[in-house]
Amino acid sequence: MNPVFPHRQTAHCETGVIANLLTYHGLPLSEAMAFGIGGGLFFGYLPFIRINGLPLTTFRTAPGSIFNRVTKRLGIGVARSTFRDSDRAMAALDRYLAQGVPVGMQAGVYWLPYFPPALRFHFNAHNLVVYGKRGDDYLISDPVLGEPVVCAAADLARARFAQGALAPKGKMYCITSVPKQLDLAPAIRQGIREVCRYMLSVPFPLIGTRGIRYLANQVERWPAKLGDQRAILYLGNQIRMQEEIGTGGAGFRFIFAAFLQEAADILGDGQFLELSQRMTAIGDLWRDFAVAGARHCKGRAGQGEDFADLSHILRRCAAQEDALLRELSSLVRKP
Amino acid sequence: MQKNEVPQDEALFNGMREVCYAVDDSGRYVLAESAGWEPANIANIQAWEVIRSEVTAVLCKVRAGELSPLAYQMARHQMNAKLLSGYAGLFCWQVRRHLKPGPFRKLKAAQLTRYATIFKISAEELCRIPESSEIGDIQR
Structure with missing residues (x-):
């Protein structure tokens, strides 16, 4: 049994995850549409938040907010959970996957082995979709990559419990109900x-x-x-x-x-x-x-x-x- | 940005392509593949140079006996004491203490293994003081 997921490469991770998840659930939506409906455009210069001692500038709203707004505005039901314990977080993920439900999650880029080494900084607000499990490895649709990838369970667990600013704390989410038609x-x-x-x-x-x-x-x-x-x-x-x-x-x-x-x-x-x-x-x-x-x-x-x-x-x-x-x-x- | 202007400056992506939005001849937005962009590459390489020089500076101090080998591993992984304390499940002041050679030498084996696991190395490797700084081999 090989699970399939409509992987599309997108320019941005969070909007890409939304667009791909909704498409999987039978509501084709473009990334740009998700970005606009979620009110993603923003600017903030926040010199009191330092990253490696340098001031933070952001061009988008807070991580997770685009997803929250899109699902709310389109009447889509979502189950979200965060965890304190990595074993429990992985077990919960496995339960969803056993039912054939693809799961979106937040992860730290630094611990994802499939990422190009030069881009691996401690950045915790990355989003990806896990859509299946093969042996001890997870099948991942990471929207900033051209193809789906495979990631070892230990690495994914690390990435889900990355520490520091915006720590994901094993955060995962999946779509539970969708409206018949998108308005x-x-x-x-x-x-x-x-x-x-x-x-x-x-x-x-x-x-x-x-x-x-x-x-x-x-x-x-x-x-x-x-x-x-x-x-x-x-x-x-x-x-x-x-x-x-x-x-x-x-x-x-x-x-x-x-x-x-x-x-x-x-x-x-x-x-x-x-x-x-x-x-x-x-x-x-x-x-x-x-x-x-x-x-x-x-x-x-x-x-x-x-x-x-x-x-x-x-x-x-x-x-x-x-x-x-x-x-x-x-x-x-x-x- | 026009579709034919999408930059293809390969440098950091290891053959990966990112996609970006660009306008085609008819004025519609389409997704276009990009191999990277020179200004972003320059900024990124600059960031890596900063990390590299920091790691080298820390290694000098470790070799001079001012800092413990833990400080070197911490710098290699772009961490500070606060971040490392999160991974180790310790208080920040405890990690800071372990960065000094004296307290580090007194660490129990269990604690050393705990630190070593974070960096995906063995406890012996953690205690070793390397000849030269290497950050390329982190990406395993």
């Missing part, structure tokens, strides 16, 4: 409204488009405040947060643009198409920032490329996202 239109509106709320009107200067501006001001001061060497480290870290950890800032902007494109078809409103194109341009702008920043890290910065120019790019990102989201917000408020 996407209201869920899309809810998702967009939420993104607009978080990006535009959180009364805290480090969140949303205000947060991007705050980061821009900080970037400008880094060389004076930290010295050249630390400033380069901070910048490199910023680029990694943007482009590597969880698909990155530009990547999420592109996923959101893809979502707006799908939303235009479903809601039958061409204005979303135009906004989608503008969102693509914003994603490209974020990539420009990474390109210019990386040249700095390499010590290859040309003329007109000091930290002030980098922060200038960020300010343009902030301004354009601000304008776009305000339009989007008025668009979904229409009855």
Whole structure:
């Protein structure tokens, strides 16, 4: 008996798990749609949270929240559990697998042996689906990989009980009930409204488009405040947060643009198409920032490329996202 | 990003491909494979260089008798005392104490095995002071 799972490679792990799990349960949903309905787009610069001594920047909402919102908005039943004990966690997983139910779970990247070595940092908010067991090995559909993989039980147990920030504590979830038909239109509106709320009107200067501006001001001061060497480290870290950890800032902007494109078809409103194109341009702008920043890290910065120019790019990102989201917000408020 | 602009800068993925969203000729979004992207590679390599130099610095201290071999294993695995204490089921101050050569030497065999299991090595390997720092062989 070989269990089958509709594995699709996706750009982001959490939305990929949602899309693949729902597709397995007979509700084909794209990754971009899951990202948009879950209100995944976000920005937060959180210098008081340090990762290896460097400030945290996030381009997406808290891990797990996209999944929670998508399932709630689409009326999907979910069973979630966390564990204190690794043996119990693995036994519970085996029980689900024996019933033929694929299980989504949170895991630490560092202990997953199938991951490329160069990407194995202590990052705990990775998501994957376990869909079968062969002997002592588990069959895993990891949405950021091209093909399903096999992972030894001991390694998976380690990854499920990785320690540190955002420790997964064996967290696993599976879908228990699905509606007969997906009613996407209201869920899309809810998702967009939420993104607009978080990006535009959180009364805290480090969140949303205000947060991007705050980061821009900080970037400008880094060389004076930290010295050249630390400033380069901070910048490199910023680029990694943007482009590597969880698909990155530009990547999420592109996923959101893809979502707006799908939303235009479903809601039958061409204005979303135009906004989608503008969102693509914003994603490209974020990539420009990474390109210019990386040249700095390499010590290859040309003329007109000091930290002030980098922060200038960020300010343009902030301004354009601000304008776009305000339009989007008025668009979904229409009855 | 246009589909034909999707970067293919192979460096870190070991032949793996990631997918990303890009616009095709007709303006629709499609998934496109990427082998990596130069700016992200640069930032990642920079992060590894920082880790590597930290490990080397710790190893020097271990060889000079300022730190215990546990500190070397901890650095190799990109951990700090807080993270390691989580894995070991100890208090942070206990782990910090074990980073000193004196208290480390007095550790019981059971405790050494406990640490060694975390790093997937034997207790003897844990106590050995290596000649040169290696972080490439962690990825087993």
